[in-house]
Amino acid sequence: xxxxxxxxxxxxxxxxxxxxxxxxxxxxxxxxxxxxxxxxxxxxxxxxxxxxxxxxxxxxxxxxxxxxxxxxxxxxxx
Amino acid sequence: xxxxxxxxxxxxxxxxxxxxxxxxxxxxxxxxxxxxxxxxxxxxxxxxxxxxxxxxxxxxxxxxxxxxxxxxxxxxxxxxxxxxxxxxxxxxxxxxxxxxxxxxxxxxxxxxxxxxxxxxxxxxxxxxxxxxxxxxxxxxxxxxxxxxxxxxxxxxxxxxxxxxxxxxxxxxxxxxxxxxxxxxxxxxxxxxxxxxxxxxxxxxxxxxxxxxxxxxxxxxxxxxxxxxxxxxxxxxxxxxxxxxxxxxxxxxxx
Numbered sequence: 001x002x003x004x005x006x007x008x009x010x011x012x013x014x015x016x017x018x019x020x021x022x023x024x025x026x027x028x029x030x031x032x033x034x035x036x037x038x039x040x041x042x043x044x045x046x047x048x049x050x051x052x053x054x055x056x057x058x059x060x061x062x063x064x065x066x067x068x069x070x071x072x073x074x075x076x077x078x
Numbered sequence: 079x080x081x082x083x084x085x086x087x088x089x090x091x092x093x094x095x096x097x098x099x100x101x102x103x104x105x106x107x108x109x110x111x112x113x114x115x116x117x118x119x120x121x122x123x124x125x126x127x128x129x130x131x132x133x134x135x136x137x138x139x140x141x142x143x144x145x146x147x148x149x150x151x152x153x154x155x156x157x158x159x160x161x162x163x164x165x166x167x168x169x170x171x172x173x174x175x176x177x178x179x180x181x182x183x184x185x186x187x188x189x190x191x192x193x194x195x196x197x198x199x200x201x202x203x204x205x206x207x208x209x210x211x212x213x214x215x216x217x218x219x220x221x222x223x224x225x226x227x228x229x230x231x232x233x234x235x236x237x238x239x240x241x242x243x244x245x246x247x248x249x250x251x252x253x254x255x256x257x258x259x260x261x262x263x264x265x266x267x268x269x270x271x272x273x274x275x276x277x278x279x280x281x282x283x284x285x286x287x288x289x290x291x292x293x294x295x296x297x298x299x300x301x302x303x304x305x306x307x308x309x310x311x312x313x314x315x316x317x318x319x320x321x322x323x324x325x326x327x328x329x330x331x332x
Contacts, residue, residue: 004128004148004150005150006101006150006151006167007100007101007200007243008101008198008200008201008243009150010243010274012245012246012272012273012274013272013273014246014270014271014272014273015270015271015272015273015300015304016269016270017268017269017270017271017303017304018250018268018269018270019269020250020251020269020286021286022251022285022286022287023251026251026323026324026325027254027285027287027289027323027324028287028289029287029288029289030236030237030238030287030288030289030290031236033236035227035230035231038230038231038234038236039087039088039230039234040087040088040089040090041087041088041089041090041236041237042086042087042088042090042234042235042236042237043084043085043086043087043090043093043234043235043236043237043239043240044084044085044087044209044214044233044234044235045082045084045202045205045207045208045209045233045235045239046082046083046084046085046208046209046210046211046214047080047081047082047083047204047208047209047210047211048079048080048081048082048083048196049080049210049211050079050080054083057083057085057211058085060211061085061087061211061214064211064214064215064218065087065214065218067087067088068088069087069088069091070085070086070087070088070091071085071086071091071094072083072084072085072086072094073083073084073085073086073094073097073098073100073199073200073202073240074083074084074097074098074100074102074170074199076079076080076081076082076083076196
């Protein structure tokens, strides 16, 4: 049976249409964000424990990190 | 259920929708209701590779319409009496519990899911970046104590990680702020893009520095976009970058 490629198996090529240099005065490469911004635009790859729901775990992260908002990427429920 | 659960912080929650539709991988222990020879199990597994039908369970908060799901791979790893350990890669929204039930029906003896661990959610996998709640608590405590930033950077990844599997479009600095205000992406703003983009595909729009600007829906194919001199090439769906990070491009200026 013909199997479609999983999204993580798709190979993509980058094709350049035009070239231009970016101005270093604006923005930051993601790896170089100042720490406050890094956290504000951050994601945690969490290893969810058994027991609590994804919603509860997200609430705990908010409490530990003392942040106002967090969202999980797809429920992992019983 | 345990395993990979990406948690987006604060502003990054806007990017989380990219994950809800992303593929997943699981390791699953299924309990058969009768001993079954491996070759029989293999035969039935083969029937479930490719496209299957599923109706969401009552407790799911989605419409209970019968729908198709892709099973990218389904591999038997081990058997131990009636217990089967298998690996599965599937489209978002595939209910593994239901898959186990249906496998049991196809085998004739019945089966149920005993244990499930998610090993992939889109680009997030079980690697060095995977962090437990205990580690988050510990590392955050360490940071509060000694203010060493590198501790936070150990387990907090940039939001762009969530967009890794989406086709990418890189744009000029001058096109950025307009998109941050909700404007659609016009052809002249595009510098480079990845192939395999079809109309209506969700794409991730980036600055030259690799910062996520927005999630957008392609209005043309990659080949068309490369040839277009004017017109809109993508419709902004979710702005990810705040306004004002890049300057407004006034007419005749960059």
